[in-house]
Amino acid sequence: MQFRKARLEDIEQIQAIESEYYEGFKCPEKTLSSWIKDLAENFIVAEENKKIVGFIFFEFLDEAKAIPFIHDTKNTHKPEGDYVYITEVGVPDSRLELMQKLFDKMVEIVKTKNKKAIVWLTEDTSKEDRRKHDKIEEDLIRGNSFVKKNRVEKWEAYPGHFVDDHWIWIKEL
DSSP, rough: EEOOOOOOGHHHHHHHHHHHHHHTOOOOHHHHHHHHHHHHGGGEEEETEEEEEEEEEEEEEESSSOSSSSHHHHHHHTTOSSSSEEEEEEOGGHHHHHHHHHHHHHHHHHHHHHHOEEEEEOOTTTTTTTOHHHHHHHHHHHHTTTTEEEESSSSSETTTTTEEEEEEEEOOO
């Protein structure tokens, strides 16, 4: 397996993984395109046999907060910010070991940038009917010593769709 920066020609494969991982949801091509164009160094894909098998995209923020899922990085990404925000991740078949490898690769990159902490947003872990992606993310979060910090109210998961059952988790670096 190799890790590399995402490229525009990866979008179709990324969307296929998103659709499986997020149970039907996939980020609009325009959003993925802007994320890759603006921050390719922060959009890491895992590749096996010339096929993308997972990805992680992260940004830097000046505070530990939730940002709208579909957004323009020009207004949110703060290169000098102290916090690494996991914007999106995707692995097929709930492969925790692959997600851990992507997470470790991201940590390797951000440790050289002297950031304060990693921020991850997930659905309330006490809910019985959580989606499978929230369950695998919780496994990774708990396995990497994140601390549950704040409940997010009225988070705009995507345009016009607000949820209030998510939490901010923090891992100090």
